[in-house]
Amino acid sequence: MSLVLYDAPRCPYCARVRIVLAEKGIEVDVVEIDLSDRPEWIYEKNPKGRVPVVEEDDGPPLPESAVIMEFLEERYPEPPLLPTDPADRAAVRLLIFRDHDFTDPYYDFRRGEDGAAERLDAALGRFDALLRERPYLGGTEYGLADIAYVPWFLRARDMLGIDLVGFSSVADWLRRLEERPAIAVEAGIVAAL
Ligand SMILES: N[C@@H](CCC(=O)N[C@@H](CS)C(=O)NCC(=O)O)C(=O)O
Secondary structure, eight states: OOEEEEEOTTOHHHHHHHHHHHHHTOOOEEEEOOTTSOOTTHHHHOTTOOSOEEEETTSOOEEOHHHHHHHHHHHSOSSOOSOSSHHHHHHHHHHHHTTHHHHHHHHHHHTTOTTHHHHHHHHHHHHHHHHHHOSBTTBSSOOHHHHHHHHHHHHHHHTSOOOOTTOHHHHHHHHHHHTSHHHHHHHHHHHTO
């Protein structure tokens, strides 16, 4: 079965999919989309014109990074990236569903909006508190919750210059994640942007 990913290196939503593919060792053909000059045909794959999109053989194109992550988890169950207990799985899905809790302040800060630095600081503080209680966002095991958020944390640190000194649990979590080859590759992509 062949898989195609319509991808853009700078896109953190695409990064989610790249990381899941790498963690599971899934072979994929990558078609890079220039986001500043998108081809018209991308709207046939996703009416919103956004990446990521994945396509399996002649199957329908599948957009939306959170949906794609779950699809890959079900299609390629090994190694598992969701906990086994339904309540734990639901907690991971809830975190991913509420990704705007971090991405909104991140984008506000990137746009230089008033008060955004404080909002981003507050969001970092909430994640720091969470990661003080557990090693990974989803609990004791690394998985989709970490993958869903790490693209923005890497970009916040390495592109927006956010200092994580006051958020030692977040900094430790990032260091732990970067020991994984899939995340190290993504950190390299961010460094090259
Ligand atoms: N909700 C989508 C968001 C994807 C998204 O916003 N992708 C951006 C690149 S990071 C994009 O394609 N932007 C082009 C546009 O919005 O026109 C997902 O999770 O996949």
